[in-house]
Amino acid sequence: xxxxxxxxxxxxxxxxxxxxxxxxxxxxxxxxxxxxxxxxxxxxxxxxxxxxxxxxxxxxxxxxxxxxxxxxxxxxxxxxxxxxxxxxxxxxxxxxxxxxxxxxxxxxxxxxxxxxxxxxxxxxxxxxxxxxxxxxxxxxxxxxxxxxxxxxxxxxxxxxxxxxxxxxxxxxxxxxxxxxxxxxxxxxxxxxxxxxxxx
Numbered sequence: 001x002x003x004x005x006x007x008x009x010x011x012x013x014x015x016x017x018x019x020x021x022x023x024x025x026x027x028x029x030x031x032x033x034x035x036x037x038x039x040x041x042x043x044x045x046x047x048x049x050x051x052x053x054x055x056x057x058x059x060x061x062x063x064x065x066x067x068x069x070x071x072x073x074x075x076x077x078x079x080x081x082x083x084x085x086x087x088x089x090x091x092x093x094x095x096x097x098x099x100x101x102x103x104x105x106x107x108x109x110x111x112x113x114x115x116x117x118x119x120x121x122x123x124x125x126x127x128x129x130x131x132x133x134x135x136x137x138x139x140x141x142x143x144x145x146x147x148x149x150x151x152x153x154x155x156x157x158x159x160x161x162x163x164x165x166x167x168x169x170x171x172x173x174x175x176x177x178x179x180x181x182x183x184x185x186x187x188x189x190x191x192x193x194x195x196x197x198x199x
Contacts, residue, residue, distance in 0.1 A: 021052025021060075023195035027167070029070055031187030033091075034171065037074070040089075044070025046097055050193060060103045062113060068097040070187070087130045093143065093175070095119035099151060109159070114152035117169055121145050124175070144177040153189070163193035 025048050032041035048066030055061065071092040101115035124143035127135045150172055155165025171184030 020054050021050070021062075021195055023050040023052075023161070023163070023193050024048070025050050025064065025066075025163075025165075025191050025193035027165075027189040027191030029068070029187040029189055031070065031072075031169075031185060033072055033175070034184040034186060035174075035182035037072075037091075037183040039074040039076075040072040040091060041074070042070060042072035044068065044187070046189065048097060048099070050195070052103070052195075058105050060105070062099075062101040062103045062115075064097070064099050064101075066097050068095045068119060069093070070185075087128060089126065089128045091124065091126045091140070093124040094122045095147060096122060101151065109157050110154075111157070112152075112154045116172075117149040117151045119147035119149070121147060140176070142176050142178045142181075144173060144175055146173065147175060147185070148172045149185070149187075155191070155193075157193075157195060161195045163191075163195060165189075165191045165193065167191060 027046050029044035029046060031044070032038070046066060046068040048064040050062070050064045053061045069092070071090065073088055073090045075086060075088045077086055097117060097119050099115060099117040101113040103111050103113040105111050121143055124140040125137045126140050127137040129135075148171070149169040151167055151169045153165055153167030155163055157163040167189035168187070169189065170186045174181050174183055175185055176183050
């Protein structure tokens with residue numbers, strides 16, 4: 001434990017020395033699934049530690065690391081031979097989120113950016129409701145361990161460090177690692193950030 005803490009302190013010191021921008025970001029996610037699961041929709045949240053490495057006055061590399069959570073559901077009607085009952089399926093996941101963006105400064109404070117979001121799946125669970133019955137949540141063993149999303153957006157950072165941004169992500173990989181599976185993810189991110197070290 002002491003070794004891990006020591007390595008974390010050294011890594012943070014190195015990032016603080018080289019990064020011109022350091023901050024924290026939290027974003028609401030409104031999205032859903034695509035392909036075979038396009039009737040699933042839901043919300044989530046992503047919280048990340050942000051870094052900014054400028055290449056010049058216009059372009060900078062903007063990586064981050066943190067955690068992303070989302071929960072999706074889909075409702076449908078099912079006939080059991082006697083009655084038609086309403087049913088709802090749920091799917092939720094937690095990823096370690098590592099977006100890597102290229103930022104373009106348009107004016108002081110205003111920026112646009114694009115890149116990829118890499119998600120290392122920590123776990124995915126599913127459950128369902130059928131009439132008055134609620135199933136237990138179960139781990140989805142077929143969940144893809146690596147999710148890659150295309151990401152692009154824009155935002156503004158005020159002079160005192162507060163930032164607002166919007167971002168759109170679209171999955172390039174299936175969230176289920178199974179032959180014949182076609183279920184990606186997408187999301188609209190509405191974010192707020194605070195830069196305690198910035199250009």
